[in-house]
Amino acid sequence: MTPSKTKGTLWHSLLISAALAVTLGEPDTAVAQEGMTVSPTMVRDRPRDVYYPNTEDLREDEMRVIACGTGMPTTRASQAAACFLVELGNGDKFIFDAGAGSAERISSLQIPYDFIDKVFISHLHADHFGALAELWIGGGLMGRQKPLRVWGPSGPTEDLGTAAAMNALKLVYRWDLAGRVGIVDFRGYGLEVNEFDYKGENAVVYEDNGVTIRSWPAIHSLDGPVSFSLEWNDLKFVFGGDTFPNTWFNEYAKDADLAIHEAFVAVPTMVSKMGFTPEQALLVGTQVHTAPEAFGKIMSEIQPRMAVAYHFFKDFDTTPAINDRIRTTYDGPLSLAEDFMVWNITEEDIRVRMAVVDEDTWSPALAGKAEPPGGDADRETFSENSGVPVDALNYSEFIISKKWDGVDEVLRGVYNEASEALGREFVYPGD
Numbered sequence: 376m377t378p379s380k381t382k383g384t385l386w387h388s389l390l391i392s393a394a395l396a397v398t399l400g401e402p403d404t405a406v407a408q409e410g411m412t413v414s415p416t417m418v419r420d421r422p423r424d425v426y427y428p429n430t431e432d433l434r435e436d437e438m439r440v441i442a443c444g445t446g447m448p449t450t451r452a453s454q455a456a457a458c459f460l461v462e463l464g465n466g467d468k469f470i471f472d473a474g475a476g477s478a479e480r481i482s483s484l485q486i487p488y489d490f491i492d493k494v495f496i497s498h499l500h501a502d503h504f505g506a507l508a509e510l511w512i513g514g515g516l517m518g519r520q521k522p523l524r525v526w527g528p529s530g531p532t533e534d535l536g537t538a539a540a541m542n543a544l545k546l547v548y549r550w551d552l553a554g555r556v557g558i559v560d561f562r563g564y565g566l567e568v569n570e571f572d573y574k575g576e577n578a579v580v581y582e583d584n585g586v587t588i589r590s591w592p593a594i595h596s597l598d599g600p601v602s603f604s605l606e607w608n609d610l611k612f613v614f615g616g617d618t619f620p621n622t623w624f625n626e627y628a629k630d631a632d633l634a635i636h637e638a639f640v641a642v643p644t645m646v647s648k649m650g651f652t653p654e655q656a657l658l659v660g661t662q663v664h665t666a667p668e669a670f671g672k673i674m675s676e677i678q679p680r681m682a683v684a685y686h687f688f689k690d691f692d693t694t695p696a697i698n699d700r701i702r703t704t705y706d707g708p709l710s711l712a713e714d715f716m717v718w719n720i721t722e723e724d725i726r727v728r729m730a731v732v733d734e735d736t737w738s739p740a741l742a743g744k745a746e747p748p749g750g751d752a753d754r755e756t757f758s759e760n761s762g763v764p765v766d767a768l769n770y771s772e773f774i775i776s777k778k779w780d781g782v783d784e785v786l787r788g789v790y791n792e793a794s795e796a797l798g799r800e801f802v803y804p805g806d
């Protein structure tokens with residue numbers, strides 16, 4: 376059981392006991408707090424301090440942001456690496472970064488995968504796109520019936536850009552795809568790449584359905600990283616990715632409703648917990664990344680409705696240092712992000728809660744009609760596009776010659792069972 380689940384359960388039981396105390400005192404309809412009627416049967420009338428995925432409609436004018444990863448390249452079970460989901464009241468959803476471990480977080484939100492087809496990558500560090508293949512291939516298997524669309528920056532050379540990385544990814548997973556083509560609905564296994572110039576300054580990289588996404592350069596590791604803003608319905612979401620404090624961010628993140636920016640692990644903690652030398656900790660913690668004190672300076676400069684700090688391990692013994700250091704330079708609204716933190720943003724209010732998720736998820740509902748496997752037609756298309764000969768997309772005689780026919784009888788039984796149950800004939804392969 377992860378900490379988020381434990382916390383959720385605790386919150387849940389507190390809510391239940393509060394409600395119980397009220398109903399016991401007044402069996403019909405009780406008034407819990409001023410102006411709030413509590414029904415003994417209609418539980419959705421009761422206020423919730425947690426977010427249960429699949430239980431709340433998004434208002435037409437509302438933006439919901441969910442942290443699906445807030446951690447580091449050093450992996451841990453309780454915190455995936457960078458990933459934020461933005462859901463809009465017009466139905467659009469966007470993923471900003473897909474760091475290692477974040478695909479499980481996304482799947483536990485039980486959103487049909489057709490709606491999770493747009494990913495924006497801030498830079499090509501593993502903790503910012505390490506889960507992309509899982510979202511791409513796993514998402515196809517979990518019901519996405521369209522290609523995954525990826526946006527990301529160019530680099531100082533062609534080889535160091537997002538398009539080169541995505542083409543390499545397609546090559547890395549060629550065997551995986553070659554083995555699936557023909558036996559699954561292959562519509563979700565496409566990968567569309569949109570590379571844009573990392574030097575664009577507040578440049579529009581996406582515009583559709585009332586949503587505008589802009590990018591500007593970030594200062595981190597090498598040339599290439601960017602920060603993003605998403606504007607819709609007079610609401611502005613900003614995701615800094617990883618960056619040293621810079622004047623682009625100060626200018627283009629202004630007026631953000633939600634401004635997410637890294638605040639790295641405090642330097643002394645890097646020495647004590649990560650085994651860094653002081654020299655290395657100072658360099659990484661203040662020059663490559665943004666120190667908490669510097670994060671506070673930035674937020675004081677841009678004054679968002681809610682500042683969000685991420686990119687540190689959020690533990691009982693590390694969080695106070697981050698908080699105290701931020702508070703030396705910033706006294707505005709602040710969320711210290713952890714996985715499954717949820718922000719509901721409207722013109723009037725920003726509500727911050729934790730999501731309580733079911734970890735034992737299967738595929739969510741499909742957004743469109745399922746299609747049977749594409750068979751040889753899909754194999755031919757794949758062969759044409761990839762250059763893999765069609766012959767290689769089936770077993771060789773060498774491998775197939777040792778298939779054990781001793782199981783045919785029981786497996787034929789499974790086909791017969793399906794034929795009887797569904798009222799149409801499924802022919803056992805080879806019969």
Ligand SMILES: [Zn+2]
Nearest residue numbers: 498500595617
């Ligand atoms: Zn990075």
Ligand SMILES: [Zn+2]
Nearest residue numbers: 500502503617
């Ligand atoms: Zn990072």
